[in-house]
Amino acid sequence: MGEELGALNVIFTEFYFWVTVVMMFLIHVGFAVYEVGVARRKNIRATLMKNIMVIPVVTITFFLFGWYLYFALPNGPGITGGIIPEAVDLGAPWSESMGPNMQDRINGVFWAAFLLFSWTAASIVSGAIIERVRLGAFLIFAVLLGSITWIIDAAWGWSPNGWMVQIMGYHDAYASGVIHAVAGGTALAVLIVLGPRIGKFGPNGEVREIKPHNVWMTCVGLLLIYTGFWGFYAACNIPILDVGGDSGSFFSATNIYLMPTTLSGITFNFLMSLSGGMMAAFVLSKADPFWTLSGGLAGIITASAGNDLYHPLQAMLIGAAGVVVAYKLHYYVERRFRIDDAVGAVAVHGYAGFFGVVVAGFVLWGYPAAAPVEAGSAWFNTPEGFPAINPLGNLLGAIIMFGVLGFLPAFGVAKLLNRFGLLRVPRAVELAGLDTHRYGNAYPYFQTSEAEGGFEDEERIIARELNQRVGGRLDGAEPSGSLSREDRRALK
Amino acid sequence: MNLAGTGLDSFTDPADITVLYPFPGWEVLLVVLALGLLLGWHIVQMRDENKEYDEALDLYRRVGMDRAMNFGASERPSTDEDIEAAEAEVGGGNESARATTKPGEGDRADRRTKK
Numbered sequence: 001m002g003e004e005l006g007a008l009n010v011i012f013t014e015f016y017f018w019v020t021v022v023m024m025f026l027i028h029v030g031f032a033v034y035e036v037g038v039a040r041r042k043n044i045r046a047t048l049m050k051n052i053m054v055i056p057v058v059t060i061t062f063f064l065f066g067w068y069l070y071f072a073l074p075n076g077p078g079i080t081g082g083i084i085p086e087a088v089d090l091g092a093p094w095s096e097s098m099g100p101n102m103q104d105r106i107n108g109v110f111w112a113a114f115l116l117f118s119w120t121a122a123s124i125v126s127g128a129i130i131e132r133v134r135l136g137a138f139l140i141f142a143v144l145l146g147s148i149t150w151i152i153d154a155a156w157g158w159s160p161n162g163w164m165v166q167i168m169g170y171h172d173a174y175a176s177g178v179i180h181a182v183a184g185g186t187a188l189a190v191l192i193v194l195g196p197r198i199g200k201f202g203p204n205g206e207v208r209e210i211k212p213h214n215v216w217m218t219c220v221g222l223l224l225i226y227t228g229f230w231g232f233y234a235a236c237n238i239p240i241l242d243v244g245g246d247s248g249s250f251f252s253a254t255n256i257y258l259m260p261t262t263l264s265g266i267t268f269n270f271l272m273s274l275s276g277g278m279m280a281a282f283v284l285s286k287a288d289p290f291w292t293l294s295g296g297l298a299g300i301i302t303a304s305a306g307n308d309l310y311h312p313l314q315a316m317l318i319g320a321a322g323v324v325v326a327y328k329l330h331y332y333v334e335r336r337f338r339i340d341d342a343v344g345a346v347a348v349h350g351y352a353g354f355f356g357v358v359v360a361g362f363v364l365w366g367y368p369a370a371a372p373v374e375a376g377s378a379w380f381n382t383p384e385g386f387p388a389i390n391p392l393g394n395l396l397g398a399i400i401m402f403g404v405l406g407f408l409p410a411f412g413v414a415k416l417l418n419r420f421g422l423l424r425v426p427r428a429v430e431l432a433g434l435d436t437h438r439y440g441n442a443y444p445y446f447q448t449s450e451a452e453g454g455f456e457d458e459e460r461i462i463a464r465e466l467n468q469r470v471g472g473r474l475d476g477a478e479p480s481g482s483l484s485r486e487d488r489r490a491l492k
Numbered sequence: 493m494n495l496a497g498t499g500l501d502s503f504t505d506p507a508d509i510t511v512l513y514p515f516p517g518w519e520v521l522l523v524v525l526a527l528g529l530l531l532g533w534h535i536v537q538m539r540d541e542n543k544e545y546d547e548a549l550d551l552y553r554r555v556g557m558d559r560a561m562n563f564g565a566s567e568r569p570s571t572d573e574d575i576e577a578a579e580a581e582v583g584g585g586n587e588s589a590r591a592t593t594k595p596g597e598g599d600r601a602d603r604r605t606k607k
Contacts, residue, residue, distance in 0.1 A: 094520045094523050096519075099512075139537070425545065426548075428549055429552075432561050437551065
């Protein structure tokens with residue numbers, strides 16, 4: 001009987017993660033719809049293809065090396081130990097467990113659950129840099145983030161044996177930092193090197209609004225992301241585990257650190273943090289639909305670090321506070337540093353995620369972070385010798401996620417691509433629209449005036465200036481930001 | 493008959509079965525092949541993208557940015573007269589080319605002819 005129950009548990013767990021993968025697919029659908037809605041009509045199909053190609057490119061690279069990194073690098077290496085040799089058996093692409101195997105029912109679905117997080121991370125960056133990034137450059141960032149940096153941070157801070165958990169007491173149950181802050185940091189780095197879209201900032205630095213071509217699509221996209229987020233939350237848990245310890249068996253769901261929580265509890269907190277975020281964003285944005293829905297997302301993201309343990313009203317308040325931080329910082333950074341984040345991804349994911357990790361360190365101060373690999377070796381310990389969650393560990397953890405693993409590698413790669421002129425599309429292509437030559441009009445049967453906001457007229461003035469300045473050649477001298485190889489060639 | 497000994501010829505004792513896929517032992521070769529294909533795909537994609545921009549810029553230089561920007565979302569469908577006039581202007585379009593274009597290329601040929 002015990003053997004049968006054990007088998008049932010394994011097969012239930014296999015099915016559980018399989019279902020989360022299906023649900024999480026909706027996150028990607030949502031991101032695609034949302035990004036396409038934000039893009040102007042001249043960029044619709046290029047924007048769609050950019051997002052869609054995340055799926056095969058990140059999937060293949062995550063199979064080839066991403067999954068191995070998760071098992072190989074919890075110790076750093078060089079911080080709490082070396083590269084873990086057993087990682088080859090679990091995650092190397094030639095391992096027998098990386099395929100249909102009658103003795104392993106978990107590896108594939110667990111791999112897929114993490115892979116869907118990878119798509120999400122890459123999609124977060126995708127939205128921020130629309131309408132001017134080269135597809136080839138973006139796909140390199142997608143691999144960097146989706147199959148390298150995020151999975152390294154997961155090995156460090158989202159694994160019961162990760163050095164950040166074991167030493168710092170880092171706690172981030174639903175990936176405020178592990179997914180969202182690292183993706184936000186990556187997006188910010190790319191945006192700095194890439195530069196704003198043509199016309200986003202006026203000659204005196206004034207910020208102009210580039211309106212979405214379809215507000216409803218952006219809203220439906222965000223609602224789809226909410227839906228997929230349920231799968232994301234479920235996938236962050238182990239559904240059934242004996243957490244009884246010395247007092248006998250006690251079966252419960254656990255978080256990724258194998259510490260107990262309940263699906264019921266996280267359901268409270270998911271919805272309450274979503275609601276807190278929406279309420280705050282509604283007020284701040286004066287009922288703007290795009291920001292109200294983005295605020296819901298930012299609310300969940302802020303509370304996610306501790307949503308395995310918070311009271312629902314704590315989750316609501318933390319979610320609301322995170323939205324205030326994200327919204328205010330978004331517009332401050334936009335004005336002050338001329339960062340053109342087309343969808344507010346750095347704010348909603350990066351700033352909210354960072355803030356959420358820091359808050360969790362204070363609110364959950366003293367809770368056990370994970371079972372110790374070596375009792376008492378953490379900076380702060382519980383009375384039983386478990387690494388304890390604490391503000392310092394989570395603050396440093398947030399910096400590592402956003403800055404060290406998110407910002408720095410992406411900034412280096414962006415600089416490298418920029419050096420070869422392979423980061424941004426030529427200015428003339430950007431002005432004409434990324435769809436124009438390759439795809440054409442995405443809505444051939446709709447007749448509307450593109451000059452509704454007066455923005456396209458301004459683009460035409462810029463285009464004429466470019467033509468006149470170099471005797472008909474397109475030199476791409478304006479505005480600031482990365483220059484394509486084609487524009488550099490024209491300037492010579 | 494076990495065709496070429498691909499791996500399994502019986503499911504009668506599933507507890508003893510490990511991998512289910514054919515040709516176990518060739519995994520490393522498959523990984524090398526996949527890595528090569530992946531790198532090759534990225535190279536082809538970047539070359540194709542560079543070529544696409546070169547072609548687009550060439551066209552935009554010939555027709556001017558004002559018209560290039562009209563090729564996009566705000567363009568109205570062209571009449572036959574418009575198409576002929578634009579073809580004469582850019583000097584690149586022709587009926588036979590449009591008649592023999594592959595899927596996807598037709599759009600591009602048509603767009604070249606719009607005002």
